[in-house]
Amino acid sequence: MxxxxxxxxxxxxxxxxxxxxxxxxxxxxxxxxxxxxxxxxxxxxxxxxxxxxxxxxxxxxxxxxxxxxxxxxxxxxxxxxxxxxxxxxxxxxxxxxxxxxxxxxxxxxxxxxxxxxxxxxxxxxxxxxxxxxxxxTEPPQELTKAQIEALRCVAAGDRHAAAAAKLGITQSAFKARLLSARERLMARTTAEAIQRAKEYRLL
CATH class of the missing domain: 3.30.450.80 (Transcription factor LuxR-like, autoinducer-binding domain)
Known part of the structure; x- marks a missing residue:
């Protein structure tokens, strides 16, 4: 990154x-x-x-x-x-x-x-x-709706296939949303991105 x-x-x-x-x-x-x-x-x-x-x-x-x-x-x-x-x-x-x-x-x-x-x-x-x-490293003020949805699915325990189906998108599109969320939050992993989003009160 x-x-x-x-x-x-x-x-x-x-x-x-x-x-x-x-x-x-x-x-x-x-x-x-x-x-x-x-x-x-x-x-x-x-x-x-x-x-x-x-x-x-x-x-x-x-x-x-x-x-x-x-x-x-x-x-x-x-x-x-x-x-x-x-x-x-x-x-x-x-x-x-x-x-x-x-x-x-x-x-x-x-x-x-x-x-x-x-x-x-x-x-x-x-x-x-x-x-x-x-x-x-200035924390973001907001995330996109798509980024929030993707992070919330993972935080709720959904696997990628299930989360993609829930959101009506392909798995590759879902992974792209997670990647963009990680980049926005300067996180190396999705778990770290979720933690930071919660700390910043973005989730």
Missing amino acids: LIHSEISKHLRELSRLAPDGYFIGLHIRFAAPIMQFQTYPKEWIDHYTQQGYALRDPTIAWGFSTEGACRWSEFNLPDPFHILAEAKTFGLNYGVTVSCGKIASRTIASFTLQDREFREDEIAQISDLVHRLHDI
Whole structure:
């Protein structure tokens, strides 16, 4: 799919700019992103999750309070749990956080280097790529009637042949409707498309 190819291309470029790890939460809604990517060390990810740091993380707090980009060393927010200091013990020594989008669908992303601060030109490149990811993964506002019907049939447990007969179309036409729904919802599978459609309140 074209959108997934674009996402992969941008993620590869971000990995080049931040080889020591990143976290990207795209379109955070109801405290959860619709897409999430991270390459932080597994030990840090596990520790972060076990400690429930997401609710206390100053990078997340900054991202919800401000749009733009900021080095971690320049944050003016309190860090009472010393999360950024603890991150350094896992090799996350220098970082930058980028935030964009409306508050109800905010994208927050953080990137790290072990040996130095990010340069201004690198921050500009990272910010541009995060904004591009935010834009191309914008959730749709609506689906077509045909797409909704096809997803509802599968959600109800109908097999393709039965669903096609119910809708009075061929199986190939039914599959085409599912494919278009997956593409519209940026989903790799029909099950994922149904889940996203429900999350976006389109079903």
